[in-house]
Amino acid sequence: MQTEDTQRELVQASGLKKRYRMGEVDVYALNGVDLTLYDGELVVVLGASGSGKTTMVNLIGGMDRPSEGLLRFAGRRLHGAGEDELTRYRRTEVGFVFQFFNLMPNLTAWENVQLAAEVAPDPLDVDQLLEQVGLGDRRNHFPSQLSGGEQQRVAIARALAKNPRLLLCDEPTGALDLTTGRQVLKLLRELRDQYGKTVVIITHNENISLMADRVVYLKDGYVEWVKQNDEPLPPEDVGW
Amino acid sequence: MLRRKVLRDIRQNKGSYAACLVLIVMGLTVFIAFSVANDNFMMGKHLLYAEGRFAEGFAEISAMPESDLYRLRRIEGIAQVSGRLVEDVRVLSDDDRREVIGRREAGGTIYLRLVSKDPGDNERLNDSSSVWGEPMRSGERHLWVNTAFADAHKLGVEDTISVIAGGRAHEMQVKAAMLNPEFVYIMRDDGDLFPDPYRFGVATVPLKTMWELFPDQRGVVNDIVFTLEPGAEYRRVEEELELELEDYGLIRIYPRDDHRSHLLLEEESEVLTSFATFFPALMLGVAGFILYIVLKRLVQQQRGQIGILKSCGYTRGEITRHYLAYSAVLAVAAGVVGSLCGMLAANTVSRLLFEYFALPEVYVGFSLRYFLAGMGLCAGVLGIAGYQGVKHALRMTPAEAMLPPAPPPASKTVFDRVPWFTRMLTTQGLMGIRNISRAPGRSAFLLVGVAISFTLVAANYSMTAVNMPTFLFYQYTEVETYDARISLRAPQARQAVLREVEALPFVTRAEPIAQVPVTLSHRIREEDLELLGLAEDNRLYNILDAQGNRMTPTRGGLIISERLAHNLKVQRGDTVTLESPYLRGNNEEVRVPVVAVIPQYIGMNAYMEVGSLERMLGQPAFLSSVLVRGEGGSDGAGEEVATRLSEHYRDSEEVTAVDSRQRMVSNLEEMWELFSVILNLFVLIGAVFSFAVIYIAALVTLSERSRELASMRVLGMTPKEVFSVIAFEQWFLSFFGILLGLLPARYLVEGFATAYTTDMYTMPAHMPAEAIAIGIVATLISIWIAQRFALRRVRSLSLVEVLRERE
Numbered sequence A: 001m002q003t004e005d006t007q008r009e010l011v012q013a014s015g016l017k018k019r020y021r022m023g024e025v026d027v028y029a030l031n032g033v034d035l036t037l038y039d040g041e042l043v044v045v046l047g048a049s050g051s052g053k054t055t056m057v058n059l060i061g062g063m064d065r066p067s068e069g070l071l072r073f074a075g076r077r078l079h080g081a082g083e084d085e086l087t088r089y090r091r092t093e094v095g096f097v098f099q100f101f102n103l104m105p106n107l108t109a110w111e112n113v114q115l116a117a118e119v120a121p122d123p124l125d126v127d128q129l130l131e132q133v134g135l136g137d138r139r140n141h142f143p144s145q146l147s148g149g150e151q152q153r154v155a156i157a158r159a160l161a162k163n164p165r166l167l168l169c170d171e172p173t174g175a176l177d178l179t180t181g182r183q184v185l186k187l188l189r190e191l192r193d194q195y196g197k198t199v200v201i202i203t204h205n206e207n208i209s210l211m212a213d214r215v216v217y218l219k220d221g222y223v224e225w226v227k228q229n230d231e232p233l234p235p236e237d238v239g240w
Numbered sequence B: 001m002l003r004r005k006v007l008r009d010i011r012q013n014k015g016s017y018a019a020c021l022v023l024i025v026m027g028l029t030v031f032i033a034f035s036v037a038n039d040n041f042m043m044g045k046h047l048l049y050a051e052g053r054f055a056e057g058f059a060e061i062s063a064m065p066e067s068d069l070y071r072l073r074r075i076e077g078i079a080q081v082s083g084r085l086v087e088d089v090r091v092l093s094d095d096d097r098r099e100v101i102g103r104r105e106a107g108g109t110i111y112l113r114l115v116s117k118d119p120g121d122n123e124r125l126n127d128s129s130s131v132w133g134e135p136m137r138s139g140e141r142h143l144w145v146n147t148a149f150a151d152a153h154k155l156g157v158e159d160t161i162s163v164i165a166g167g168r169a170h171e172m173q174v175k176a177a178m179l180n181p182e183f184v185y186i187m188r189d190d191g192d193l194f195p196d197p198y199r200f201g202v203a204t205v206p207l208k209t210m211w212e213l214f215p216d217q218r219g220v221v222n223d224i225v226f227t228l229e230p231g232a233e234y235r236r237v238e239e240e241l242e243l244e245l246e247d248y249g250l251i252r253i254y255p256r257d258d259h260r261s262h263l264l265l266e267e268e269s270e271v272l273t274s275f276a277t278f279f280p281a282l283m284l285g286v287a288g289f290i291l292y293i294v295l296k297r298l299v300q301q302q303r304g305q306i307g308i309l310k311s312c313g314y315t316r317g318e319i320t321r322h323y324l325a326y327s328a329v330l331a332v333a334a335g336v337v338g339s340l341c342g343m344l345a346a347n348t349v350s351r352l353l354f355e356y357f358a359l360p361e362v363y364v365g366f367s368l369r370y371f372l373a374g375m376g377l378c379a380g381v382l383g384i385a386g387y388q389g390v391k392h393a394l395r396m397t398p399a400e401a402m403l404p405p406a407p408p409p410a411s412k413t414v415f416d417r418v419p420w421f422t423r424m425l426t427t428q429g430l431m432g433i434r435n436i437s438r439a440p441g442r443s444a445f446l447l448v449g450v451a452i453s454f455t456l457v458a459a460n461y462s463m464t465a466v467n468m469p470t471f472l473f474y475q476y477t478e479v480e481t482y483d484a485r486i487s488l489r490a491p492q493a494r495q496a497v498l499r500e501v502e503a504l505p506f507v508t509r510a511e512p513i514a515q516v517p518v519t520l521s522h523r524i525r526e527e528d529l530e531l532l533g534l535a536e537d538n539r540l541y542n543i544l545d546a547q548g549n550r551m552t553p554t555r556g557g558l559i560i561s562e563r564l565a566h567n568l569k570v571q572r573g574d575t576v577t578l579e580s581p582y583l584r585g586n587n588e589e590v591r592v593p594v595v596a597v598i599p600q601y602i603g604m605n606a607y608m609e610v611g612s613l614e615r616m617l618g619q620p621a622f623l624s625s626v627l628v629r630g631e632g633g634s635d636g637a638g639e640e641v642a643t644r645l646s647e648h649y650r651d652s653e654e655v656t657a658v659d660s661r662q663r664m665v666s667n668l669e670e671m672w673e674l675f676s677v678i679l680n681l682f683v684l685i686g687a688v689f690s691f692a693v694i695y696i697a698a699l700v701t702l703s704e705r706s707r708e709l710a711s712m713r714v715l716g717m718t719p720k721e722v723f724s725v726i727a728f729e730q731w732f733l734s735f736f737g738i739l740l741g742l743l744p745a746r747y748l749v750e751g752f753a754t755a756y757t758t759d760m761y762t763m764p765a766h767m768p769a770e771a772i773a774i775g776i777v778a779t780l781i782s783i784w785i786a787q788r789f790a791l792r793r794v795r796s797l798s799l800v801e802v803l804r805e806r807e
């Protein structure tokens, strides 16, 4: 593994805060996060439920705007960016994978991936992606005809189709059983290795962090610690 | 606790519930207002008919000694007979009162139809009942006038009016204002379109007085009315009566069903009934559908909550009742408000009706029956819609309810079988297409909604902008172009009259019309009508073909109206048989060829060159009316000519009427303005309706698919790109909706035309291309506007919020 200072910085966050108004009081979902993500690394974000993981990833992915703090992607300012700018950012740079897949129910597997490829300036080949996630023969199936693991693999292919630099996965195994969960993790790892994407995986399962290059631990809206993993395990060996 | 949840949920979705509420209230209001008004109307009718002993058969004759009436009573099947003397007279309105009324007598004459009344006959038919005033005394110069005439002329008890009868003016004393079953909807003749209470009224006069006013009719009656024995057949009685009346100069016999006032009364009631059905059905249907969608969505969103309720041990029945409570709240609120609004509106509608129809004014205040009917209707529609909406979710087991929903099943559609078509589409387009088959109910809603709105707009435009104006104004602006028309009591020598009229200083041109009552027959069909003889160089009464080109009155044959051709089943070139009381010589009838068929919207006539008409009949040159063009030509000047003619002939025994065409046209324009307001309201309803349907469809799609749409936003699509899925779906369906609306629009126009077409009136049924274009444009505009609104909702879709929801 390379050392930190030779890696290129992709995302830089400093003093990142997100405030929600709950009735009369303000609640800080994020309360001053400082974090840097580097090109090509696989980061696992750990934290208890409600610690702000989703909020942080949403900000990084341009789904939402920070209340305070600075956020840059490859030098481009995301804090203070307008709706159109964020849309353009999501269109080209970020791929999302969710716990509950969020596929278009009335598009086939192939069409779901194509949907993302269509809007991107430099998409990957849809057929090749589907082969790669192991669904070459199910390309004409609708989501209702696919299992949960298969749906998640379509979602991953869809996230990747735009050829983004950053892949954000919010509890991608949360709705899956052990074996299918492992397959999905393995796939994410392979894709990272092959395409050199930066992959962020959110989980509250500590075992998964063993496969990461770095582990970020969130607590009550800030980063409590970051750990470098010198010997990431292959996903097959990760316990559950 | 659950009750509190109902109220809170309703508050959260208040837009949709409010829309339901408004629609139902509107629907119920119209239902109750028009049903109650119709009841009032019918009750007034029954009262008047019963009280006045309304006749079942009518016969007009030239003259019959009153003492011969007993012969008719003997006819089998006849229960009662009354004989009356009926004469139209001119009224001289005195100048002082004119000032009071603030209305100049312009462009023509005021007429009263005097109907005799035999005070000695206690069983007389078609009897009047007074609204205010005193009884009349036999032999006195007393009369009762109809209420509208009394109002229009501000007449009270003991006021006098002078009428011209038998060539002399007579002072008559008004004793009362009356209602009469025979004169509920009062018009001077069949050619009139609307009542003009100032210009025409009806009065009852004691029989003896009538005979004094018309000395040459002393002792005779010229109008017979009769009722039938129970079980007697009208046709039989008519045959008998025809024989009996032959010698008295029978003009025509007709049953109550052909009586004009009665006919219009019945038609009005039908209109009220259909209005009370059609409009509320539409409103309640749409409201029911909205509720169905809202509840279905609510239940889907609350899967988890339902699971929890179930796991707490709530029974299915309890949960069903909980969700049906949403309907119930709405039903009670809408039912009460709608019913009460309806009752209030009923009085207004009734009052409007009673303004046009002279009936005893009956008002039911609060009608429990309709209140219950309204509540029941409302509860029924909402109950069914509500149950359909919620029944799905209730079948789930608690464990199922707690799981995230499986992706809704989808499959390839028929469109997928057409590869070249799907290949043309973007992926958004493809989603749109598939959505159509995924939600067939909502797609049908949109399709039908667009079809209905297109139909309403296109049909209404055809009627308001094309057919009605043609119908109303063609006859009096294109065909008839004189300033004034002088009607004569009896035919006169043509040249003498024309010379006399033309010699008047303010007259520049006078033309003859010879009006001949004829019966035309062809094979088994026959029609009674007026044959008009026109001068060859006519300028004031034009015969126009379908393209609007002038035709010269023909010497050799008849030009007939399309309606007449239709009734007789004749075409150009056929020969018809003509009978007429004017026919002299040995012939009972003559055969005449039909040389042309022309459109005629008001009246049903045949035309011929006047000279050859006279030769055919064996008559010397005569005329029955004079058409006059005055100096100055157009605008206002026309009414002036009519006024001066009217003054000039005020004491003439030969002139029965002077009519101003301009006055008629401006009357029509006034009525038309009123009428077009109502019709335009329908266009507006059509546009609002399509807007609402499309907006609702878009909103429902948005909220059902918010997760999908948000996912697309996450993929980096712009709101416009995301919305294009919905937009494509809607444009695609709208295209077919408009196609679907074409035929109903056509039918609606034709139905409207048929409803208004009688032998006297022919409503054209054109639906020009511009009506279709306007229908399309109006529909597309309302779709576009509705989509702009919906697009705003996509913009404000919060990605984080939507995606964190677990549905």
Ligand SMILES: Nc1ncnc2c1ncn2[C@@H]1O[C@H](COP(=O)(O)OP(=O)(O)O)[C@@H](O)[C@H]1O
Pocket: A020, A021, A022, A027, A028, A029, A030, A047, A048, A049, A050, A051, A052, A053, A054, A055, A056, B801
């Ligand atoms: N839209 C919101 N409105 C109010 N509070 C929110 C909202 N989103 C998140 N929060 C709060 O912010 C905190 C962090 O939420 P989240 O980032 O979803 O945590 P995690 O993904 O780690 O479980 C929680 O306490 C949550 O209640």
Ligand SMILES: [Mg+2]
Pocket: A053, A054, A055
């Ligand atoms: Mg989370």
